[in-house]
Amino acid sequence: MKKFLVLLFCCLFNLNVFAMPVKDIKVNGNERIHEDMILSLIVLDKGKDIDDKELNAIVNKLYKSGFFKDVSIDNNDGIISINVEENPVINQVAFEGNSQVKEDDLKKELKTRSRAVFVPADIKKDVDAIKTMYKRLGFFKASVDAKVIKNDDNRYDVVFEILEGDKAYIKNIQFVGNKSFSATQLKDVIMSKEYAWWKLLEMFDTYDEDRIMYDTELLRNYYVGQGFLDFQILSFNSKMDLFEKNFFITFKIDEGIRYKIGNVSIESEIPDLDIKSLEKEILLFKNQWFDQGLANKSITALSNKMGQDGFAFVNIEVIKKPNPETGVVDVIFYIKNSSKAFINKVEIKNNTRTYENVIRRNLAFDEQDIFNVNDLKQSEQKLMGLGYFDTVQFIPKPVMGTPDKVDIDVNVKEKSTGELSLGAGWSSINKGFFEFGITEANFMGKGQVLSFTSTFSGRQNNFSLSFVEPYLWDRDLLGGIDAYYNQYKYESTYGYDINSLGLAFKLGWNYTDKLSQSFRISGKNEQMTNISSDLPDSLKQGIGDYNIFKVGQSLYFKDQIVDYVNDTTNGYALSLSTEYAGFGGDKYFVKNDASVKQSFSFWDNEWMFGILVEAGEIHALNNTVLSRSDRYLLGGDNLRGFDYGGIGARNSKNPLYSYGGNWVVNGTFQLNFPIGIPKKYKVSGYVFYDWGRLGSPEIYDDPNIMYSNKFRTSVGYGILWNSPLGVINLSWAKALTYEDYDDLQRFRFSIGSSF
Numbered sequence: 008m009k010k011f012l013v014l015l016f017c018c019l020f021n022l023n024v025f026a027m028p029v030k031d032i033k034v035n036g037n038e039r040i041h042e043d044m045i046l047s048l049i050v051l052d053k054g055k056d057i058d059d060k061e062l063n064a065i066v067n068k069l070y071k072s073g074f075f076k077d078v079s080i081d082n083n084d085g086i087i088s089i090n091v092e093e094n095p096v097i098n099q100v101a102f103e104g105n106s107q108v109k110e111d112d113l114k115k116e117l118k119t120r121s122r123a124v125f126v127p128a129d130i131k132k133d134v135d136a137i138k139t140m141y142k143r144l145g146f147f148k149a150s151v152d153a154k155v156i157k158n159d160d161n162r163y164d165v166v167f168e169i170l171e172g173d174k175a176y177i178k179n180i181q182f183v184g185n186k187s188f189s190a191t192q193l194k195d196v197i198m199s200k201e202y203a204w205w206k207l208l209e210m211f212d213t214y215d216e217d218r219i220m221y222d223t224e225l226l227r228n229y230y231v232g233q234g235f236l237d238f239q240i241l242s243f244n245s246k247m248d249l250f251e252k253n254f255f256i257t258f259k260i261d262e263g264i265r266y267k268i269g270n271v272s273i274e275s276e277i278p279d280l281d282i283k284s285l286e287k288e289i290l291l292f293k294n295q296w297f298d299q300g301l302a303n304k305s306i307t308a309l310s311n312k313m314g315q316d317g318f319a320f321v322n323i324e325v326i327k328k329p330n331p332e333t334g335v336v337d338v339i340f341y342i343k344n345s346s347k348a349f350i351n352k353v354e355i356k357n358n359t360r361t362y363e364n365v366i367r368r369n370l371a372f373d374e375q376d377i378f379n380v381n382d383l384k385q386s387e388q389k390l391m392g393l394g395y396f397d398t399v400q401f402i403p404k405p406v407m408g409t410p411d412k413v414d415i416d417v418n419v420k421e422k423s424t425g426e427l428s429l430g431a432g433w434s435s436i437n438k439g440f441f442e443f444g445i446t447e448a449n450f451m452g453k454g455q456v457l458s459f460t461s462t463f464s465g466r467q468n469n470f471s472l473s474f475v476e477p478y479l480w481d482r483d484l485l486g487g488i489d490a491y492y493n494q495y496k497y498e499s500t501y502g503y504d505i506n507s508l509g510l511a512f513k514l515g516w517n518y519t520d521k522l523s524q525s526f527r528i529s530g531k532n533e534q535m536t537n538i539s540s541d542l543p544d545s546l547k548q549g550i551g552d553y554n555i556f557k558v559g560q561s562l563y564f565k566d567q568i569v570d571y572v573n574d575t576t577n578g579y580a581l582s583l584s585t586e587y588a589g590f591g592g593d594k595y596f597v598k599n600d601a602s603v604k605q606s607f608s609f610w611d612n613e614w615m616f617g618i619l620v621e622a623g624e625i626h627a628l629n630n631t632v633l634s635r636s637d638r639y640l641l642g643g644d645n646l647r648g649f650d651y652g653g654i655g656a657r658n659s660k661n662p663l664y665s666y667g668g669n670w671v672v673n674g675t676f677q678l679n680f681p682i683g684i685p686k687k688y689k690v691s692g693y694v695f696y697d698w699g700r701l702g703s704p705e706i707y708d709d710p711n712i713m714y715s716n717k718f719r720t721s722v723g724y725g726i727l728w729n730s731p732l733g734v735i736n737l738s739w740a741k742a743l744t745y746e747d748y749d750d751l752q753r754f755r756f757s758i759g760s761s762f
Contacts, residue, residue, distance in 0.1 A: 029053050030085035037091055038160055040074055048072055051087065065089075074124070095125035098162040104169040107146065113167070116140055125163045130155070137167060145213020147247075148172035175214050176202035178253035184241070184260040187233075196229045197222035199256070214254040219243065223258070230262060232299035236329050236336065237263030266297045269335040273309075275342040277318075288312050289340065297327075297336050309340060314380025317347035319403045319413040348378045348403075351412040358419050361395055365454040366417065368478060369393065371520075378403070378413055385520065388569060390419070395449045397422040424449035428460075440464035454478065456487075468494045485515035485525065503550060505636060507533040523563050530556045530592075533636065549634030553593040559586035567606070574691070574729075575608035575615040575679070595628035596637065613681050620674040621645065624702075638667030638704055641719075642750065645673055646699040648721025648740035653750035655701045656714035662748045666704040666712075673699030682726075689729035697721045697740070713748050720744045 032051060034042045049065045051057070062080045069078045069091065077092040099121050102110050114120070116136045118129040134151045141149035149171050156164040180201055182190050194201070199222050202212040223240050230238035241259040271291050273282050288308035290301040302325050310321045326339040353374055355363045369389040372382040383401045390399045398420045406412040428444040446458035456475040462468065471491035479486035488511070495505040509531030517523045535550040567578030586598040600623040608615045627633050642653030642665075655665035677695040684690045698720045723740030738755045745751065 027082075027085050028056050029087055031087070033086065033088045035088060035090045036093070038093055040091075040093060045069070045089065045091070057082075057087070062087075093161060095157075095161045095163055097121055097123050097125050098158055098164050101164065101166045102169060103166060104171060107171055107174075108140065108144065113137060113140070119165055127155075130165060134167070137169065141169075141171065143213075143215045143217070145174040145176060145215070146171050147175035147214055173252055175247070176253055177212055177214055177256060178202060179255045181255070181257045182260065183257060184262065187235070187262055187265065193226065193229075193258075197225050202253075214245065214256075216245070219245065219256065226258065226260065228299075230260075234265045234267070234297035234336075235262050236266050236297070236327065237331070239263065264331065264334050266329050266334055266336040268293055268295050268297050269330075269337045271338045271340075273340045273342065276344040277342060277346075280342070285309055285312060291338055297338070302338070305340065309342070311380050313342075313345075314378070314383075317349075317377045317379065318345050319348040319378040320405060321345050346410055348411050348413040350374055350376050350378055350415060351406050351409070352414045353417065354414065355417045356419070358421065360421055360452045361419070361449060361454070362452050365395075365449075365452070365478075366390065366419065368483075370417070372415075383415075386417075389520075391569065393449075393454065395422070395424055395454075396420055440467075466496050468496075479514070483517055485513070487513045487515075489513075489529075503535045503538040505533065505535055507531050507636070521564055521566050523565075525561045525563075526558075527560070527586075528556075528558045530554070533634075535634070549632045549637070551593070555588055555594050556590040556592040557586055557588045558590070559584060559598075570608060570612045573608070573612045573686075574689075575612050576606040576617075577608050577612075579603070579605040589628070594633075594637070595631045596625055596633065597628065598625040599623065615679045617677045617679070618674070619677075620672075622670075622672045624670040626669075633669070633704075635665075635667045635704075638669060639671035639701065640665060640667050641671055641673060641699050641701045643752070643755075645697075646719060646721065647695065647697050647723055647738060647755065648742040648751065648753070649719065649745070650750040650752040653752065654699070654719050654745070656704050656712055657748050658709070659711045659713055659748075662713065665701075665750075668701035668704055670702035671699070673697070679727075691727050692724065693727065694724045695722065695740075697723075713746070715746050717746075718744060719749065 029051065030053065032046065032053065034045050037045060049068055051065060059082075062082060066078050066080055069075055069089075074094060075091045076094045077090075079090045081088040081090070097119060100114070100117070100119055102113055105113060117133045118126075119133050130153045134153050137151045138149060141151075149169065151170075152168045154166040154168055156166065158164060177199055178201065180190075180194055180197070180199065182193050185193060199215070199218055200212045223243060227238060227240060239261045241261055243256065243258045245257075246255045247253065268291055271289060271293065273285055273289070275282060288311075289305045290308070291298070291305060306323045306325065309323055313321045322343040322345065324341045324343070326341050327336050328339070329336040350372060351374065353367070353370070353372075355366050358366060369386065370382075371385040371389070372379065376382070387399050387401065390396060396419045398418075400418040402416040402418060404414045404416060406414055424447060426444075426446045426448070428446070429442065440462060441464065442460075442462045444458065444460035446456070446460075448456050450457045454477050456473070456477075458473045459471070461470045469491070470493075471489065473487065473489045475485065475487040477485050490510050491508070493505070493507045509529060511527060511529030513525055513527040515523060515525035531554075533553045533555060535552070538547075538550060561582060561584035563580070563582045565578070565580040567576050567580060569576050580603075582600075582602045584600045587596075588598075589595045600621070602619065602621040604617065604619045606615055606617045623639055625633065625637060625639070640652035641655060642649035643651035646654070652665045652667065655668050657665055675695055675697045677693055679691055679693045682690060682692040698718055700716060700718045703714055703716065720743040721740045722743060723738055725736065725738030728735040736756070739753060740755075741753065742749070742751050
């Protein structure tokens with residue numbers, strides 16, 4: 008009896024899982040989706056055995072594809088019939104009434120898309136998403152309605168009809184309970200801003216509830232950061248005016264008491280750590296108001312100090328112990344356990360164009376070196392100084408199972424290194440002029456520099472071509488070649504034209520990271536043509552057809568740190584160059600130049616004060632008569648308020664052109680500062696004071712020579728805008744001390760663009 012029951016159970020079981028070979032496959036009910044596509048979604052071949060379990064799996068798979076509303080399968084003696092009912096599909100999505108928001112921006116927010124499955128629930132969600140988007144842009148009364156149009160072949164068109172309404176601006180922001188800081192100060196803290204018609208670039212003057220919530224956190228962080236550790240936001244509310252166009256926002260706050268710093272100490276889990284040396288890095292002192300910003304800077308300083316000693320991953324926590332009764336808070340910098348580390352592997356990432364070896368040769372560290380945070384900072388400065396990257400980020404990562412080793416990811420974000428520069432201006436000599444230049448600072452991703460510049464005007468045409476290889480012969484040597492042709496058409500004002508064609512080679516190297524030197528050898532042919540018959544004798548000095556061969560060197564010392572976010576610099580740079588002309592040429596002279604530049608940044612590195620002093624001297628040898636092209640010119644970029652070559656000796660019969668001078672000294676004091684426009688627009692202002700003095704050209708034998716060796720000075724202001732078209736520089740200057748025959752220039756304009 009037991010054997011019979013077991014046999015019966017097995018027979019019944021086998022009936023459910025009985026498999027038979029597939030003889031044929033038929034697809035029924037499909038209208039848009041081709042049969043081949045349906046079969047590609049499943050694994051079902053003729054001649055293959057298949058059972059009910061596998062058929063159920065096929066049904067589930069077709070359901071999950073999202074193409075079908077209903078699926079069933081019939082198995083008639085091996086003939087498989089797949090019966091489907093297709094889901095409706097969206098044919099197209101359109102928008103009406105959206106004048107303030109682009110269609111592409113709206114589509115990014117939607118789940119409803121062309122050729123996707125028609126899902127009514129998604130359309131409802133998309134309506135809400137569009138409303139939310141408009142509210143964030145200040146269109147608080149915007150309404151959205153979805154219109155669904157059914158077409159043939161089970162397709163639908165979806166049209167979102169939008170009534171945008173008027174923009175709702177923030178008219179007024181008030182604070183209640185603020186005693187320590189004025190409303191003006193607190194308005195600078197929060198992101199939301201009050202609307203004003205003249206704030207053309209302001210983006211946060213419309214009402215956005217999410218942004219208001221973020222503002223409450225900004226206020227909290229600001230107060231706590233200033234020592235108000237018990238600060239609370241009691242409430243905030245927003246009200247619209249009667250016309251429902253403007254919002255009035257009120258923050259009600261409780262400042263609490265402000266804490267002064269009591270004891271400041273360092274505690275560490277790391278054995279034998281020199282805490283005494285670390286205490287010098289702390290910027291919080293007893294009896295000062297507690298400042299979270301200084302606490303954070305102290306953590307950074309402590310981390311950097313420990314990073315110099317090889318601690319790659321330092322975890323420092325600020326423990327605050329406030330006493331409300333005394334208004335004093337004790338501060339503990341608690342250093343958690345860590346260990347020194349060696350660099351295991353360095354990986355360069357995101358350099359799609361720049362060769363990896365170009366990046367690696369500018370790193371101050373290598374694999375197997377001991378980890379040092381200063382090396383990372385130095386490497387960041389060098390890489391950013393190349394001009395190839397928008398950002399450079401060094402990310403140390405622990406090596407699993409090896410606590411004394413660290414991997415470093417060097418993440419770079421490349422930027423356009425080609426620059427198209429355009430300049431235009433006006434001068435009494437050249438009249439209107441146009442400047443054009445094109446430079447590729449990372450040619451073929453190898454770090455090479457290729458550039459072409461030119462100037463066109465009624466009085467001059469200049470062309471130059473330059474190529475620089477910063478790593479010649481795979482060594483730390485800079486090699487370069489320059490070729491140029493200059494044509495000056497001065498016959499009508501100066502008495503003759505000047506044409507020069509030249510070629511130069513240069514080689515440079517680094518002694519240290521701060522000290523470098525370069526060597527240059529050059530030759531040129533210079534011709535003075537179209538000489539006027541009534542030219543004064545003094546203007547004829549140096550006129551001729553010359554071959555000039557020169558050799559020179561430049562020594563450069565730089566100790567600077569650049570803040571690439573604020574575009575400011577701290578530090579100084581010195582240069583000294585010497586040039587000798589001779590070697591069988593037609594002119595012999597020695598020329599010496601020097602410059603000193605010092606920069607100071609302050610107020611969160613957003614302001615910068617710079618000092619520049621330059622000096623030069625040329626001395627003729629072997630009875631050489633110097634021409635104007637050999638001498639120094641002063642004016643233009645090196646003395647604003649005066650045109651290029653605008654000061655110096657002139658001939659009273661022809662006063663439009665300077666003879667130049669055999670020596671020069673000049674300088675500038677300049678203050679760069681933000682002008683209230685959000686930092687992301689990269690607009691800054693500056694004021695300056697320029698001064699200079701140009702020496703005599705030593706041609707006093709002509710009684711018509713006008714010359715004064717007194718200092719010339721000027722003051723002015725300008726605007727720098729790193730616009731999408733390039734860096735736009737507008738400056739206005741006024742000469743303070745000058746001679747009547749000097750050539751003045753009040754306005755200068757230039758523009759450059761990247762590609």
